[in-house]
Amino acid sequence: xxxxxxxxxxxxxxxxxxxxAPHAQVTPLLRAxxxxxxxxxxxxxxxxxxQRGGAFKFRGACNAVSCLSDxxxxxxxxxxSSGNHGSALALAARLRAIPCHVVVPEGASPAKLALIAAQGxxxxxxxxxxxxxxxxxxxxxRATGATLVHPYADPRVIAGQGTxxxxxxxxxxxxxxxxxxxxxxxxxxxxxxxxxxxxxxxxLVLAEPAGAADTLHAxxxxxxxxxxxxxxxxxxxxxxxxEPNFRILRQHGAQVLAVDDADTIAAMRLLxxxxxxxxxxxxxxxxxxxxxxxxxxxxxxxxxxxxxxxVDPSALPWSAP
Amino acid sequence: xxxxxxxxxxxxxxxxxxxxAPHAQVTPLLRAxxxxxxxxxxxxxxxxxxQRGGAFKFRGACNAVSCLSDxxxxxxxxxxSSGNHGSALALAARLRAIPCHVVVPEGASPAKLALIAAQGxxxxxxxxxxxxxxxxxxxxxRATGATLVHPYADPRVIAGQGTxxxxxxxxxxxxxxxxxxxxxxxxxxxxxxxxxxxxxxxxLVLAEPAGAADTLHAxxxxxxxxxxxxxxxxxxxxxxxxEPNFRILRQHGAQVLAVDDADTIAAMRLLxxxxxxxxxxxxxxxxxxxxxxxxxxxxxxxxxxxxxxxVDPSALPWSAP
Numbered sequence: 001x002x003x004x005x006x007x008x009x010x011x012x013x014x015x016x017x018x019x020x021a022p023h024a025q026v027t028p029l030l031r032a033x034x035x036x037x038x039x040x041x042x043x044x045x046x047x048x049x050x051q052r053g054g055a056f057k058f059r060g061a062c063n064a065v066s067c068l069s070d071x072x073x074x075x076x077x078x079x080x081s082s083g084n085h086g087s088a089l090a091l092a093a094r095l096r097a098i099p100c101h102v103v104v105p106e107g108a109s110p111a112k113l114a115l116i117a118a119q120g121x122x123x124x125x126x127x128x129x130x131x132x133x134x135x136x137x138x139x140x141x142r143a144t145g146a147t148l149v150h151p152y153a154d155p156r157v158i159a160g161q162g163t164x165x166x167x168x169x170x171x172x173x174x175x176x177x178x179x180x181x182x183x184x185x186x187x188x189x190x191x192x193x194x195x196x197x198x199x200x201x202x203x204l205v206l207a208e209p210a211g212a213a214d215t216l217h218a219x220x221x222x223x224x225x226x227x228x229x230x231x232x233x234x235x236x237x238x239x240x241x242x243e244p245n246f247r248i249l250r251q252h253g254a255q256v257l258a259v260d261d262a263d264t265i266a267a268m269r270l271l272x273x274x275x276x277x278x279x280x281x282x283x284x285x286x287x288x289x290x291x292x293x294x295x296x297x298x299x300x301x302x303x304x305x306x307x308x309x310x311v312d313p314s315a316l317p318w319s320a321p
Numbered sequence: 322x323x324x325x326x327x328x329x330x331x332x333x334x335x336x337x338x339x340x341x342a343p344h345a346q347v348t349p350l351l352r353a354x355x356x357x358x359x360x361x362x363x364x365x366x367x368x369x370x371x372q373r374g375g376a377f378k379f380r381g382a383c384n385a386v387s388c389l390s391d392x393x394x395x396x397x398x399x400x401x402s403s404g405n406h407g408s409a410l411a412l413a414a415r416l417r418a419i420p421c422h423v424v425v426p427e428g429a430s431p432a433k434l435a436l437i438a439a440q441g442x443x444x445x446x447x448x449x450x451x452x453x454x455x456x457x458x459x460x461x462x463r464a465t466g467a468t469l470v471h472p473y474a475d476p477r478v479i480a481g482q483g484t485x486x487x488x489x490x491x492x493x494x495x496x497x498x499x500x501x502x503x504x505x506x507x508x509x510x511x512x513x514x515x516x517x518x519x520x521x522x523x524x525l526v527l528a529e530p531a532g533a534a535d536t537l538h539a540x541x542x543x544x545x546x547x548x549x550x551x552x553x554x555x556x557x558x559x560x561x562x563x564e565p566n567f568r569i570l571r572q573h574g575a576q577v578l579a580v581d582d583a584d585t586i587a588a589m590r591l592l593x594x595x596x597x598x599x600x601x602x603x604x605x606x607x608x609x610x611x612x613x614x615x616x617x618x619x620x621x622x623x624x625x626x627x628x629x630x631x632v633d634p635s636a637l638p639w640s641a642p
Contacts (some may be wrong), residue, residue: 028349030371049597050351269634276599276630309445309597313590314639 008155010197013162015062023062025266039290041297042219046168049309056307057088062148065092073098075145080133082108085151090119152184153242162190163192168303169199176300179286182206182215183237185245192252206256207289209234216256233261236282257291263288263291265317283307325358329476331518334483337384345384355595359613362618370630375487377628385470386413394419396466400409401454403429406472411440413617424457473505474563483511485617489624490520497621500607503527503536504558506566514572528610530555536562537577554582557603584609586638604628
C-alpha cells in the first residue's frame, strides 16, 4: 500500500461497526476478582477469543469484504496469512459467497491450514519469504482480479479492528488505560484511532514481545525496521509494524511495554485458571504487561483486549512434554 | 429440611433475580459454529464459569444470604460443602459482612479449602460421612445460632439457581430445549420452575453421570435412593438428589440422560478448543449429553448451562501423567 493512501479515521471505525454488525459478535466483557488482586488494578477483559473465527481478526476481514462493490466482490479476495487473518478472511468471504485465496508459506502449521481450507478458501503455497509471498499474491491478483486484503496495513482492516476497542470503551466509560498486543499493528492502530476519537483521557498501552519489539524501536527512533528476525512464542505478533500503522501510532503517541515470553506464558496460565478462558500467548501478553508494571496500573481502571484463543489445548506451553 | 416445607415457585425465582442483581454477574451467552456443526443443533451456552466465584452456586448462596433478617444475618450462616457451594456461601457472607461456617470432610482437596478460607469463612473439619457432617453442622448451629444454607435442598438456594435459566430463556426466546447437569438438583429444580413459569414449550433435559445416576433412577421408579455410592469424575454431581428437588423434577416431568465420564472428558476438551472456555467435568457433561443423543437435538435450538470452571489447568484429565 502506498504511503500516501489516506489513513483511516474515527468515522471509518463507526462505519465499520455498522457494516460488521449483522455478522460479528459483540464479544463479552469479563472480570475476575483474583486478577484485580494480582495486579492491584480494576481490570475488564474484552474476550475476542469468543469472536467468530476465534479472534478479533474477523472484524477487519469482514469490514474489508463488506466494503467491496458487487463487481469487486465477484472477483474475490486474496491475502497472505497462515494464521488468524487467513481464516477470518476466508470466513468473511464465505459469508458473502465470494472466492477467497490465501497464500501460505511452506512450513505453516497443518492445523491452521486446515482451518482456512475448511472455510472454503483456495490455498496457494509459496516459499517462506516475504518476497515469495508478495509475488504469489500479485500472481493471484493478476490471474483472478481478486482484491488484496492485507492482514494489518489495509485501512479497512484497521478500521474494522478498531471496533473491538470501540465496544470496550462504549461499554465501560472512564477507563484509565486500554492495553492491546501489537504485532503488525492493525488492532493497535484501530485502538489509537478510537481512543483519539472518543476517549482522549484514556491512555493506550501496547504489549509487545521482547523478542519482536520492532514497534518499541520504531516509536523510539522514529523509523521502522522491517528486517528484524522475531524470536517469540507469540506467533500472532511476529509481523513487523505496518507503515500506516506506524504513522497512526506515532501520531497518537502510544506507549509500548516489552514482555518476556516466560511472563506471557505465566499470564496465559493465570487467565485459564482465574478467568476460565483459553487465550493464545499473543493475547495473554497484554495481561503480562500489566502484571509486569504494577506501579503504572495500580488503582487504575484498565481495559485489556484478549485478542484470540486459537491454541491447541493438547499443546499448552506448560504441559509436561 | 422437612418434606412439608413449601416448594419454591416461579415468583421466588423472580424475587431472587432482583435480590442478587446488585452482586451477581449476568453471565454471557456464547456460541461456536464448530459446536453447532458437531451436534447438528443450534447451541447457546450460558457461561456460569464466569459467574463470581467461578460457578452458578453464587446465585443460590447470595439469594439465601440476602433473604436473612438483620438479626439472623448477624448470627451468620453454616453449610457443609467442600466444593463450589462452600466458597460461594463464604463469598456471599463476606459481601454482607457476616460470619460463615463451612463444615468440610477429612480428605477434601486443600486447594478447595484454601478457596473457602480465602473468603474469610471458618472451616470445621469432620469425618467424611453424611452423619458426621450433619452432626457438625448441628453443633455449629447450636453454638452460634447460624442459619443452615443447604447446598441444594434449601428453597432459597433453588430459587437463586433458577436465575441462571431465567437469564438464558429471557435472552434467547424460543429455545426447544434447555440442558443442565444434575447432582443434588438445585440448578435442575430451579430450571424446572423457570421453564414451567415462562417457557412451557421448552423441554428440560438433565445430564447425569452414568456412575451417579440416582436422579434417573428416582424419576423412573418414583423413589429416591440416597445410599448409592457415586463413581464419576464429575465431583460436583456426586451428591444424591435432594427431597424437594425430587418433588419439583418429578412434578415437571424432566428427562434425564446418563453420560459416561469418557464422553464428558471429550466434551470438556471440545469446549476448551472450540469455545475457548475451561469448564469442570460437571459442566461439560451437558454438552456430552447433546453429543450423545444427536437424534433428539438435531435441528433444535438448545440452551446449555455450563455451570462452573473451577478446575486446575495443570491437572486436565487428558494431560500426560
